[in-house]
Structure formats: C-alpha cells, structure tokens
Amino acid sequence: MKAFLLLEDGTVFEGNSFGKEGKVVGEVVFNTGMTGYQEVLTDPSYCGQIVCMTYPLIGNYGVNLDDIESVKPQVKGFIVRELCKTPSNWRSIESLNEYLKRHGIIGLEGIDTRALTIILRNRGTMKGTIVTCETLEEIEEKIAEVKAYTVSNPVLQVTTPEIKHYSGEGYKIALLDYGLKKNIVRSLQKRNCEVYVFPCTATAEEVLTVEPDGIMLSNGPGDPKDCRFQIDNIKKLIGKKPIFGICLGHQLTALANGADTEKLKYGHRGCNHPVKDIEKDMTYITSQNHGYTIIKESLDPEIMKISHINMNDGTIEGLKYKNAPMFTVQFHPEASPGPGDTAYLFDEFIKMIDEAGSSNK
Structure with a gap:
C-alpha cells in the first residue's frame, strides 16, 4: 500500500508501506550502519523514534532469534530505501516485513533515504509521521499533530x-x-x-x-x-x-x-x-x-x-x-x-x- 512520511517542516516523502499499516508519530532519526538492523530495531534507546537506515538494502538476511537486544522492537517506525523480500541466511526464521507486521511496527520503503538524511543533517532532527493511505490529505492538521508530539521520560x-x-x-x-x-x-x-x-x-x-x-x-x-x-x-x-x-x-x-x-x-x-x-x-x-x-x-x-x-x-x-x-x-x-x-x-x-x-x- 502507498505510504507517506510527513516531517514537521512540511516536507513530504512518498513510498510504500510494509509491516503494519496505519499511522505513527515520532522523532525521525537516521542510522548509518550497513548491517545490524535487527539490533537497531530492538535497542530500547530508540524508544519514541522513527529510524531511517542510510544503507540502501535492508532485510537481506532476515530476522533470527539470536540478534535481539530486548524482548521486542522498540522503534515507532522504520524507513528503508529498498526492502529485501526474499532474505537468505541459515539463521533466518522470517522476513523483516513479517517480523514488523507481527509486532505492529509501521515500515516505509521506496523513499530517497539519502535526501531525508541530508535534510536531517542540515536542519536537525525533526518529528514526523508515517501514514499509510492513497493520498495525503489534511496536511496542516497532521503537521500540528506532529509538532505536538512529545515523549515523556521514555x-x-x-x-x-x-x-x-x-x-x-x-x-x-x-x-x-x-x-x-x-x-x-x-x-x-x-x-x-x-x-x-x-x-x-x-x-x-x-x-x-x-x-x-x-x-x-x-x-x-x-x-x-x-x-x-x-x-x-x-x-x-x-x-x-x-x-x-x-x-x-x-x-x-x-x-x-x-x-x-x-x-x-x-x-x-x-x-x-x-x-x-x-x-x-x-x-x-x-x-x-x-x-x-x-x-x-x-x-x-x-x-x-x-x-x-x-x-x-x-x-x-x-x-x-x-x-x-x-x-x-x-x-x-x-x-x-x-x-x-x-x-x-x-x-x-x-x-x-x-x-x-x-x-x-
């Protein structure tokens, strides 16, 4: 399904959803790791945040039972350039898409993650929302909701x-x-x-x-x-x-x-x-x-x-x-x-x- 990322400054990225469908609001940050996405997802330090991976292909070795750092994914949302739908690794038990769907985490793929990272580097970390829908409407209301978002003592x-x-x-x-x-x-x-x-x-x-x-x-x-x-x-x-x-x-x-x-x-x-x-x-x-x-x-x-x-x-x-x-x-x-x-x-x-x-x- 089509999905959008809307930043608090009004910037919009259009892509496709994976994992759970719906809407989520959080602080948008980027991670420069080439691997380790499963550890990133389960790191409690990401509580309240939507994480963008700068490496272009994510999910290629699937998800296993060993590389988790807490009992469940801690991110509010997950953004990738390209999601691997057919992972290959001897430890893999499910795909990244299946894992996020099972845990109710919204994912967004197909956007220009390099452009998003440059925006965050130049303007600083911003809050944003991922919305799964065919057309993004009521943008001003959504921006107001994003700006009002806070995480109190996570x-x-x-x-x-x-x-x-x-x-x-x-x-x-x-x-x-x-x-x-x-x-x-x-x-x-x-x-x-x-x-x-x-x-x-x-x-x-x-x-x-x-x-x-x-x-x-x-x-x-x-x-x-x-x-x-x-x-x-x-x-x-x-x-x-x-x-x-x-x-x-x-x-x-x-x-x-x-x-x-x-x-x-x-x-x-x-x-x-x-x-x-x-x-x-x-x-x-x-x-x-x-x-x-x-x-x-x-x-x-x-x-x-x-x-x-x-x-x-x-x-x-x-x-x-x-x-x-x-x-x-x-x-x-x-x-x-x-x-x-x-x-x-x-x-x-x-x-x-x-x-x-x-x-x-």
Missing part, C-alpha cells in the same frame, strides 16, 4: 519491571536498567560475573542490598535531564562501589556530578563512529546511539577529566572521575550491532573492582 517505558538475576562465579554486578541492551549482560557474563538487573526505579538502598562488587549504569532513551530520580539515585551510589556507565548512564553520572548536557543537532547513530582513547592514544571505531552530549565547559576539572573524544565533531565520549572509582563512556562497548573494539572497557571495569577490593583489605 526510560520508564523500557526498563525491566522486576529484578532479574544471572548466575556467575565472579564479581557480583548490580546493573541499573535505563533501557539496557542484552549484550551488556552477555559481556559481563563472559567475564564470569554474577549480574543483578534492577529497574530504573530501584533506590540506592535496594541496589546495595545485594552487596554488589560493582555497579553498571546502562544505556537508554530520551533527554537525560528528565531522569531526575535516577540522577539523585546515582548521587547516593557514588563512592559506595566502583561504577561503569554507558550512554545514558554516562550522561546521568555527569549530571549527578554537576555537569550539564545539551541536545545534538542530529545525534550519533551507527556502527562507524571514530573515538579516541586519550590515555592509550588510540582511535577506535565505535557503535553509538544517542541524541544528547555533555557540555565541555560544564565539567569540573577537580572532579572529572575527559578520557575519550569523538574524532568527527570533538564531543565528549568518555569521562574518568577523581572523586570515586568511576568511569563512563558515551558509546557502546558492548556493540550489537557494530565492532567490539572497545570491549576492553569491561576488562578495565573488572580491574577497577580488583583495585577497589585490594584497597579495602
């Missing part, structure tokens, strides 16, 4: 409803779920860690009752400043145990230490973002998915220092703290999708726990 929509436990014989890690990807848990389990996953609403006291050796703060969606409870909670955890934060967890930790954040023009989303580790004097290719960044001028040099920078735009990609055993990064060392070049950060977290344990003996 972290509450994607967090686990209850504590989850994953066994292990190594260090015990308390993982606060702001919208975590499953590969964070897998990465800790590879290092033989015992993992307790807590809802984002868990208090510091509840987290500490399991007597963790370390605390992880996960990725997640939305504006970090909306997470006032989580910021106050992190303040109570600082200094209690070694802390490692990823993506939203990175931003929340900075806010808890007096820094400030701002929205990027169009964000960083993809598997090919170069980031420099300052101490190692090495640049790594990273997986990223975020729309906000920490403001350099807001950093207190007595409390924190920059550990990683983005080589494309110079934004902060990592911080190390001087007031407690704690470090955070903006990118995704657990990847999925993307390269695992920065998985060494999980080893550094384990080392930090080792050193904290030694100093307490």
Whole structure:
C-alpha cells in the first residue's frame, strides 16, 4: 500500500508501506550502519523514534532469534530505501516485513533515504509521521499533530519491571536498567560475573542490598535531564562501589556530578563512529546511539577529566572521575550491532573492582 512520511517542516516523502499499516508519530532519526538492523530495531534507546537506515538494502538476511537486544522492537517506525523480500541466511526464521507486521511496527520503503538524511543533517532532527493511505490529505492538521508530539521520560517505558538475576562465579554486578541492551549482560557474563538487573526505579538502598562488587549504569532513551530520580539515585551510589556507565548512564553520572548536557543537532547513530582513547592514544571505531552530549565547559576539572573524544565533531565520549572509582563512556562497548573494539572497557571495569577490593583489605 502507498505510504507517506510527513516531517514537521512540511516536507513530504512518498513510498510504500510494509509491516503494519496505519499511522505513527515520532522523532525521525537516521542510522548509518550497513548491517545490524535487527539490533537497531530492538535497542530500547530508540524508544519514541522513527529510524531511517542510510544503507540502501535492508532485510537481506532476515530476522533470527539470536540478534535481539530486548524482548521486542522498540522503534515507532522504520524507513528503508529498498526492502529485501526474499532474505537468505541459515539463521533466518522470517522476513523483516513479517517480523514488523507481527509486532505492529509501521515500515516505509521506496523513499530517497539519502535526501531525508541530508535534510536531517542540515536542519536537525525533526518529528514526523508515517501514514499509510492513497493520498495525503489534511496536511496542516497532521503537521500540528506532529509538532505536538512529545515523549515523556521514555526510560520508564523500557526498563525491566522486576529484578532479574544471572548466575556467575565472579564479581557480583548490580546493573541499573535505563533501557539496557542484552549484550551488556552477555559481556559481563563472559567475564564470569554474577549480574543483578534492577529497574530504573530501584533506590540506592535496594541496589546495595545485594552487596554488589560493582555497579553498571546502562544505556537508554530520551533527554537525560528528565531522569531526575535516577540522577539523585546515582548521587547516593557514588563512592559506595566502583561504577561503569554507558550512554545514558554516562550522561546521568555527569549530571549527578554537576555537569550539564545539551541536545545534538542530529545525534550519533551507527556502527562507524571514530573515538579516541586519550590515555592509550588510540582511535577506535565505535557503535553509538544517542541524541544528547555533555557540555565541555560544564565539567569540573577537580572532579572529572575527559578520557575519550569523538574524532568527527570533538564531543565528549568518555569521562574518568577523581572523586570515586568511576568511569563512563558515551558509546557502546558492548556493540550489537557494530565492532567490539572497545570491549576492553569491561576488562578495565573488572580491574577497577580488583583495585577497589585490594584497597579495602
């Protein structure tokens, strides 16, 4: 069926629908990954967003049971240049079209995704709506609806409803779920860690009752400043145990230490973002998915220092703290999708726990 994308500035793209038919409103963003569309679809950091893939052919290896990062697709809509209708892969159990239809996600194909990406890069991220219909009518009313769209604290929509436990014989890690990807848990389990996953609403006291050796703060969606409870909670955890934060967890930790954040023009989303580790004097290719960044001028040099920078735009990609055993990064060392070049950060977290344990003996 014919379908349209209408941006809040009035720009219209005409294509064809796949997945579910109907209407959806969300923030339109783009992802530059060549593969990994299944991980993108199931990444909770995309809650409330319509994702456009810049790579022209999507769906060619279908959908499998292994490459999912949460229990269901988290995007509000999905846009591709060309949808592969006959996937070929030994793990594939269904096509992308079938998968989205089963989960009630609206897709749009056949539009000029390069033109859409250029618009978002030049004008900044915008809200938009995908509508399946033969002719797009009442445009002004639809634009007003799009402009009025907001997502209020999406972290509450994607967090686990209850504590989850994953066994292990190594260090015990308390993982606060702001919208975590499953590969964070897998990465800790590879290092033989015992993992307790807590809802984002868990208090510091509840987290500490399991007597963790370390605390992880996960990725997640939305504006970090909306997470006032989580910021106050992190303040109570600082200094209690070694802390490692990823993506939203990175931003929340900075806010808890007096820094400030701002929205990027169009964000960083993809598997090919170069980031420099300052101490190692090495640049790594990273997986990223975020729309906000920490403001350099807001950093207190007595409390924190920059550990990683983005080589494309110079934004902060990592911080190390001087007031407690704690470090955070903006990118995704657990990847999925993307390269695992920065998985060494999980080893550094384990080392930090080792050193904290030694100093307490």
